[in-house]
Amino acid sequence: KQEVTQIPAALSVPEGENLVLNCSFTDSAIYNLQWFRQDPGKGLTSLLLIQSSQREQTSGRLNASLDKSSGRSTLYIAASQPGDSATYLCAVKTGANNLFFGTGTRLTVIP
Amino acid sequence: GAVVSQHPSRVICKSGTSVKIECRSLDFQATTMFWYRQFPKQSLMLMATSNEGSKATYEQGVEKDKFLINHASLTLSTLTVTSAHPEDSSFYICSAQGGPVNEQFFGPGTRLTVL
Numbered sequence: 001k002q003e004v005t006q007i008p009a010a011l012s013v014p015e016g017e018n019l020v021l022n023c024s025f026t027d028s029a030i031y032n033l034q035w036f037r038q039d040p041g042k043g044l045t046s047l048l049l050i051q052s053s054q055r056e057q058t059s060g061r062l063n064a065s066l067d068k069s070s071g072r073s074t075l076y077i078a079a080s081q082p083g084d085s086a087t088y089l090c091a092v093k094t095g096a097n098n099l100f101f102g103t104g105t106r107l108t109v110i111p
Numbered sequence: 112g113a114v115v116s117q118h119p120s121r122v123i124c125k126s127g128t129s130v131k132i133e134c135r136s137l138d139f140q141a142t143t144m145f146w147y148r149q150f151p152k153q154s155l156m157l158m159a160t161s162n163e164g165s166k167a168t169y170e171q172g173v174e175k176d177k178f179l180i181n182h183a184s185l186t187l188s189t190l191t192v193t194s195a196h197p198e199d200s201s202f203y204i205c206s207a208q209g210g211p212v213n214e215q216f217f218g219p220g221t222r223l224t225v226l
Contacts, residue, residue: 032212043117043204044155044217051212089154097143099206099215101154 002027006090006102013080014110021075021105023090028068031097035064035075036089038104044089048075080109113139115207117218124195125226132190132221134205140185141207145215146178149202161188195225 003026013019023033032051036044048057048064050073056065063076077084090102114137124130134144143162147155159180161167167180177199179191188207192199204220 032214034215036217041202041220041222043219044206046214046216049212049214093215097160097208098157099145103154 002030002092002094002098002100004090004092004100004102006088006105008105009103010106010108012108012110015080015082017080017109018076018078019080019107021077021088021090021107023073023075023102025071025073025092025100027094028071029095030068031093031095033064033066033073033090033092034099035062035073036091038087038089040087047088077107080107082109082111085109113137113207113210113214113216115205115216115218117203117205117221119221120219121222121224123224123226126196127194129191129193130195130223132192132203132205132223134188134190134207134218136186136207136209136216139207139209139216141188141209142185142213143208144182144188145206145208146180146188146190147204147206149204149220155204158190192223195223197225199223200225 034049035047050066061078087104087106089104116135118133146158158173159167159169161182169175182188205218206215208215
């Protein structure tokens with residue numbers, strides 16, 4: 001069964017810093033990988049989706065990479081802002097149409 | 112991105128009652144809808160997967176008679192928690208899949224509290 005791990009579980013950084021969130025998965029046979037943001041008590045907002053054939057995706061200050069062979073993905077956030085504070089979830093979709101979620105990284109950006 | 116709505120956003124009910132949660136894809140047709148639950152400080156756990164017009168597929172450990180799922184159309188799925196108990200209190204999130212890359216879009220969630 002696919003297992004998704006996110007490190008670190010929590011991260012605090014001063015405003016303006018660049019940061020990297022890590023995601024690893026055990027089975028490289030994935031269909032795609034998504035990064036989500038979840039604010040407290042809210043649903044999920046999709047940030048980036050990387051197809052299994054792609055290496056990275058970019059949206060504004062966010063860049064996600066995918067190394068399928070090593071079972072790793074990173075989410076890079078440039079010039080962090082207090083509004084970036086949230087929990088970031090990584091999820092991989094398998095061919096069986098199941099989306100496996102990591103436990104998330106809780107990010108706090110300190111003004 | 113596509114929009115998925117859930118209703119209600121919050122519900123408080125007495126033990127033993129049934130609660131229905133609606134999930135709608137507002138601007139696209141969803142071939143598949145998913146229901147998740149999330150406990151505090153934990154990640155999302157898939158409860159069931161449903162395709163329009165067919166029976167839902169439940170994950171191991173999820174009681175299909177307790178969590179009734181109806182996927183009546185390509186834009187609407189409902190989850191009914193029957194005879195709710197305090198241990199059913201949780202955050203329930205639906206997801207609808209569609210579009211050219213079969214991306215999953217998530218609803219805002221429903222906070223269920225059973226007294």
